[in-house]
Amino acid sequence: MIMRPTPSRRPVTLRRSWLFTSGMDERAQAAALASGADVLVPDLEEFTAPADRLVARPRVAALMSRCRALGIVAAVRINRLTGDGWDDLRGVMPGSPDAVFLPYVESADEIATLDRAISALEAELGLPKGTTEIVPTIESALGFIHIQHILAASERVRACLLAAEDLTADLGAERGPDSLELNHLRSRFHVECRAAGRVAIDCPYNYRDMQAQAEDLAWARRIGLKAKCAVYPEQVAQIHAAFTPSIAQVELAKELVARFEAARRGEPIGDALVESPDYHTARRLLTRDAEFKTWTA
Structure with missing residues (x-):
């Protein structure tokens, strides 16, 4: 499969902010659209209750065109394929998402399986072949040590996300606003992605402390990171300021x-x-x- 760039889609290397939002809450989605984020990721996993997913899927599919009208890359995070992921994928693909996030990836087989499923749906729905990207999320020690195989599993993989809370839990580490417990992995994650020719999306900063986030972003920029996951709309401007030459x-x-x-x-x-x-x-x-x-x- 040949992954052809879409002319109107912001290049993956220039996507600074990847903002997660609810797959169900339309007010949250409106705030996310207004934030100016480079990428919007309505999340059917952690940000959407299981009981709401049936209703949320068509809402997410409809949100894709609203993103593109604003020049925002339209992404989505589905659930694991062993859970609701298959239903999520079929529900959102009519909206032609630019990228599909897969959570808690620990093997290349998971990416290869998702690739085949997306290819089948692209053909069924008449979508351009090979244009839907896959973004693996690394959330465990096992996933981390398999990262090169994961990144090489599909040409659809152009970027990869490092998680924060689940990864910290898997390590048995103590979370703190200085991110000391994750900084060694953030550095290695950047190296791994660079070696594979993929964009490293830095883990989200889950504290509502703008000064501490500014210091965290300065550290990330210093080691070469150029993309960051956001979980609050107000984080976007600070991320852009850190990752855009003034x-x-x-x-x-x-x-x-x-x-x-x-x-x-x-x-x-x-x-x-x-x-x-x-x-x-x-x-x-x-x-x-x-x-x-x-x-x-």
Whole structure:
């Protein structure tokens, strides 16, 4: 199967915020749509009660077109295939979701099975072949150690999400607003996804502490992460600010690059030496800025 990019769909590398919302609550969905998130993920698993799923599925399918009208990538999280996942998938696929999240993935077989099911529904519903992405969610130690097999299980996998609460529980760790218990895995998760050529979606910040989240985002940006799961609409703006080069950052980066390259040519620059690591960081920031501007144009 060949995964062809959709011209109107924001590229996966430029999806900074992945906002989860209720599959049932229309007020929550409206707030999520208004947040400016890059990706909206109505969740039929944790955010929707089992008794509500029958009614929620067509609502989620209808929400897909509202997302696309606003330039938002339209995703959905279904339940595990051993639970309500099959019914969820059949219920939402008429809306042609851009991406389907699968929770608690621990093996490549789960992704391969979902791939086949999506392919069958694309053909049945007359949807473009191969355009529905799959986003595995890593929520256990077993899933984590199988991550390379999971990421390689389907060409539909373009990004992967690291969970927070279930993963912490599986590890028997103590949760805290500084995320100390998960930071070692967040770092490795980023490396694993980069090695596989996939986008790492950082775990959600489940505390309503904006200052602590700002510090958490600064740490995530520092290690190279560029995408974050959000669970509250008010988190989106802060995520975008952290993962989008600002005008001031771009101007400083241009200055650092110019001064470093002038010094390399032997031109006098005074006492303000630009170190090589800062030069390369500035160049990467300018490249990132150019990617956003090209997409916007």
